[in-house]
Amino acid sequence: xxxxxxxxxxxxxxxxxxxxxxxxxxxxxxxxxxxxxxxxxxxxxxxxxxxxxxxxxxxxxxxxxxxxxxxxxxxxxxxxxxxxxxxxxxxxxxxxxxxxxxxxxxxxxxxxxxxxxxxxxxxxxxxxxxxxxxxxxxxxxxxxxxxxxxxxxxxxxxxxxxxxxxxxxxxxxxxxxxxxxxxxxxxxxxxxxxxxxxxxxxxxxxxxxxxxxxxxxxxxxxxxxxxxxxxxxxxxxxxxxxxxxxxxxxxxxxxxxxxxxxxxxxxxxxxxxxxxxxxxxxxxxxxxxxxxxxx
Amino acid sequence: xxxxxxxxxxxxxxxxxxxxxxxxxxxxxxxxxxxxxxxxxxxxxxxxxxxxxxxxxxxxxxxxxxxxxxxxxxxxxxxxxxxxxxxxxxxxxxxxxxxxxxxxxxxxxxxxxxxxxxxxxxxxxxxxxxxxxxxxxxxxxxxxxxxxxxxxxxxxxxxxxxxxxxxxxxxxxxxxxxxxxxxxxxxxxxxxxxxxxxxxxxxxxxxxxxxxxxxxxxxxxxxxxxxxxxxxxxxxxxxxxxxxxxxxxxxxxxxxxxxxxxxxxxxxxxxxxxxxxxxxxxxxxxxxxxxxxxxxxxxxxxxxxxxxxxxxxx
Numbered sequence: 001x002x003x004x005x006x007x008x009x010x011x012x013x014x015x016x017x018x019x020x021x022x023x024x025x026x027x028x029x030x031x032x033x034x035x036x037x038x039x040x041x042x043x044x045x046x047x048x049x050x051x052x053x054x055x056x057x058x059x060x061x062x063x064x065x066x067x068x069x070x071x072x073x074x075x076x077x078x079x080x081x082x083x084x085x086x087x088x089x090x091x092x093x094x095x096x097x098x099x100x101x102x103x104x105x106x107x108x109x110x111x112x113x114x115x116x117x118x119x120x121x122x123x124x125x126x127x128x129x130x131x132x133x134x135x136x137x138x139x140x141x142x143x144x145x146x147x148x149x150x151x152x153x154x155x156x157x158x159x160x161x162x163x164x165x166x167x168x169x170x171x172x173x174x175x176x177x178x179x180x181x182x183x184x185x186x187x188x189x190x191x192x193x194x195x196x197x198x199x200x201x202x203x204x205x206x207x208x209x210x211x212x213x214x215x216x217x218x219x220x221x222x223x224x225x226x227x228x229x230x231x232x233x234x235x236x237x238x239x240x241x242x243x244x245x246x247x248x249x250x251x252x253x254x255x256x257x258x259x260x261x262x263x264x265x266x267x268x269x270x271x272x273x274x275x276x277x278x279x280x281x282x283x284x285x286x287x288x289x290x291x292x293x294x295x
Numbered sequence: 296x297x298x299x300x301x302x303x304x305x306x307x308x309x310x311x312x313x314x315x316x317x318x319x320x321x322x323x324x325x326x327x328x329x330x331x332x333x334x335x336x337x338x339x340x341x342x343x344x345x346x347x348x349x350x351x352x353x354x355x356x357x358x359x360x361x362x363x364x365x366x367x368x369x370x371x372x373x374x375x376x377x378x379x380x381x382x383x384x385x386x387x388x389x390x391x392x393x394x395x396x397x398x399x400x401x402x403x404x405x406x407x408x409x410x411x412x413x414x415x416x417x418x419x420x421x422x423x424x425x426x427x428x429x430x431x432x433x434x435x436x437x438x439x440x441x442x443x444x445x446x447x448x449x450x451x452x453x454x455x456x457x458x459x460x461x462x463x464x465x466x467x468x469x470x471x472x473x474x475x476x477x478x479x480x481x482x483x484x485x486x487x488x489x490x491x492x493x494x495x496x497x498x499x500x501x502x503x504x505x506x507x508x509x510x511x512x513x514x515x516x517x518x519x520x521x522x523x524x525x526x527x528x529x530x531x532x533x534x535x536x537x538x539x540x541x542x543x544x545x546x547x548x549x550x551x552x553x554x555x556x557x558x559x560x561x562x563x564x565x566x567x568x569x570x571x572x573x574x575x576x577x578x579x580x581x582x583x584x585x586x587x588x589x590x591x592x593x594x595x596x597x598x599x600x601x602x603x604x605x606x607x608x609x
Contacts, residue, residue, distance in 0.1 A: 047409030050402045051424055054490060057439035058428050064442060075442045115336035126329035134333060137340050143540070143596055144589060145548025147565045151572050151585045152347035155354050158578070175343040178336055236432050238551065239565075243572065255434040259555060263438060271431040278430035282423050 058275060065268035072262025084265035088273075091264040094254055098270060101235055101251040104166070108173035108234040113227045115174070116181025117219075123182070124189035141179045149176060150243035157244065164246025172244045173234040180233065181226035188222025189215075348589070355582035365578065377583045381567050385587070388563040391478070391553075392546035395485035399493040399542045400535065402486070407497035407534070408527075412506075425494055433488060437555050440484055444474040444556070476558035484552035489545060493538040500534030501527070536603045544592055564588055 038045075064074055068081035089095040123134065141149065153175070157168050196218070200210040238252040245253060255267055355373055359365035378385075410421045428436065443450055454460045455472050463469040469477040504527065512522040550565030564584060571581035 043405050044409055044413060046402075046405035047407075047413075050406040050490070050494075051421065053402065053487065054428055055424060056443065057436040057487065058431055060439040060442050061431055061435055064439070075438075075445060115339060118332040119336040122329040122332035126332075128329045130333075134337060137337065137345065141340070141344055143544060143593070145544055145565070145592060147548040147550065147568050148585045148589045149344065149347075151568055151581055152351035153343060154572065155578060155582060156343075156347040156350050159350070159354075171343055175339060178340060182336075232429060236429070238434060239548075242569070252432055252434050255432060255438070256551075259434070259438060267435055267438075271435040275427060275431045279423065279427050282427075286419060 061268050062272045065272045074263045074265050084269045088266055088269050091266045097249045097251045097254040105231050105235040109227050109230040111174040112177035112181050112230045116178045117185050117223055120182045120185035124186050138179050138182050141176055146239040150240040154243040165248045168244045169241055172240050177230035177233055180229050184226035185222040189219050192218050351582045355579055355586050357579050373579050373583045377580050384564045384567050388547050391482055392543050394482050395546045396539050396543045398486040399490050403493035407494050407501055411498050411501035446473045480556040481552050481561045484556045485546045489542040492541040496537035497534040500531045504530045
């Protein structure tokens with residue numbers, strides 16, 4: 001059956017009927033070329049397949065934001081409808097949880113970026129005794145499963161009698177975003193040419209001027225990367241929030257709850273909208289960068 | 296400590312500085328700068344990260360109930376009972392996380408290689424496509440797998456038509472003619488969720504390799520496979536090590552994929568900790584389990600970093 005279906009792909013099968021009469025090299029070269037092309041592009045094809053695996057769920061989320069499901073769950077395609085897009089906040093409590101998540105993410109980003117940048121500068125610029133232990137303390141939260149951090153922090157809050165809610169979530173988010181900011185900023189500051197600052201000082205810049213006009217602008221991409229990462233991590237965090245939120249509901253908590261009660265289509269609308277806005281921002285940023293380079 | 300350090304710098308400094316500037320290379324005020332920079336952030340980590348871990352260790356040794364309160368009684372049996380009851384979930388967590396990590400490496404390496412070395416002017420577009428999925432909440436994306444792997448869906452239909460599911464059922468990674476609520480679904484979800492954490496460090500280390508090294512290998516008559524095996528792959532080792540750690544650690548502690556895509560037979564240790572803490576309210580057991588998980592992962596990570604010989608990760 002395989003021989004009749006795909007004679008061209010199988011070199012042995014293709015060669016067999018054409019063995020005696022036809023000019024021998026021609027049929028042999030065609031599959032050979034295909035094979036060679038396949039071998040040359042194997043990595044590309046495998047990479048693109050992986051990319052498809054990564055993108056597929058986003059495509060499904062997008063398509064199902066136009067669904068009108070029969071039951072409470074939006075897992076099966078029923079029929080096309082734009083109802084959810086015209087009424088994105090039509091589900092009780094969802095937009096409230098979204099606003100709360102954004103608020104927490106903004107404050108967590110501000111806190112973690114400020115504290116993390118300070119630590120990064122200390123580590124990149126100064127030699128001091130506790131360096132090794134500080135490095136370990138920064139590394140450990142990234143090497144710790146979230147459940148462990150979540151459960152232990154919640155135990156502490158519980159035993160200290162602290163009410164779970166906005167503040168406990170914010171404290172936890174700053175805690176786990178901090179290390180990522182330090183890593184991002186430290187890498188940038190370390191790779192900076194120290195002669196630039198020396199040059200500024202040679203030109204009679206005060207330490208404050210040097211910091212504001214030389215050091216900070218060079219470190220800015222690292223700080224921005226750390227801040228963006230913090231925002232994304234905080235906004236999307238579920239495990240640590242689940243343990244430390246009490247009855248407060250952030251957007252991921254809302255999605256988690258709806259996975260048990262019934263998933264409204266509006267969840268997909270929010271997911272798709274965030275995806276599109278982010279991609280748009282990146283594209284605009286890229287274009288702006290290109291134009292600046294050209295001019 | 297801070298209280299004693301605060302009054303010190305303004306006191307002796309004005310006297311020593313004009314008297315003997317060459318003796319002291321840096322004035323005390325300057326020497327304290329790094330400590331002031333570190334103080335708030337490190338304090339935050341000590342109070343809200345390190346102290347809770349210690350506190351949790353003491354909680355795991357407590358006995359009592361929610362009504363009467365918990366007391367430290369050095370009740371080590373909690374650990375023993377927890378291990379005796381939940382060792383299958385521990386083994387499952389490590390196994391699922393290990394398989395997902397290997398799959399991430401196998402799937403992620405070609406993609407990272409493609410972006411770093413072959414994409415040319417498409418590099419930025421591909422990079423955006425790798426990062427973009429992050430912007431949709433990962434819980435929503437994980438729920439999308441419920442649709443993709445649904446019983447009557449095209450994926451399960453195709454796998455059934457090709458008799459793949461018969462093979463996987465025989466191997467025990469699926470059950471009957473479905474994928475959802477089987478180990479395959481959970482591992483697939485774990486692999487999907489942590490794949491970007493593998494691709495990004497791999498990309499960083501591949502991109503850093505000097506392209507002239509590849510050319511040199513080619514000039515010395517190395518076949519592409521040999522170039523990869525002897526030049527490219529060894530030089531990408533830091534990315535491989537970082538990537539495997541970044542996927543294995545969160546995957547081992549994850550409970551979202553097991554909850555959303557698995558059944559009760561696929562519960563991982565994270566599920567147990569979560570339900571002990573948030574539903575059963577048995578804090579000592581939850582603390583003991585999470586302490587064991589932490590110790591196990593730290594031990595594995597330390598061993599792995601030693602073995603792979605890249606200790607400059609920190």
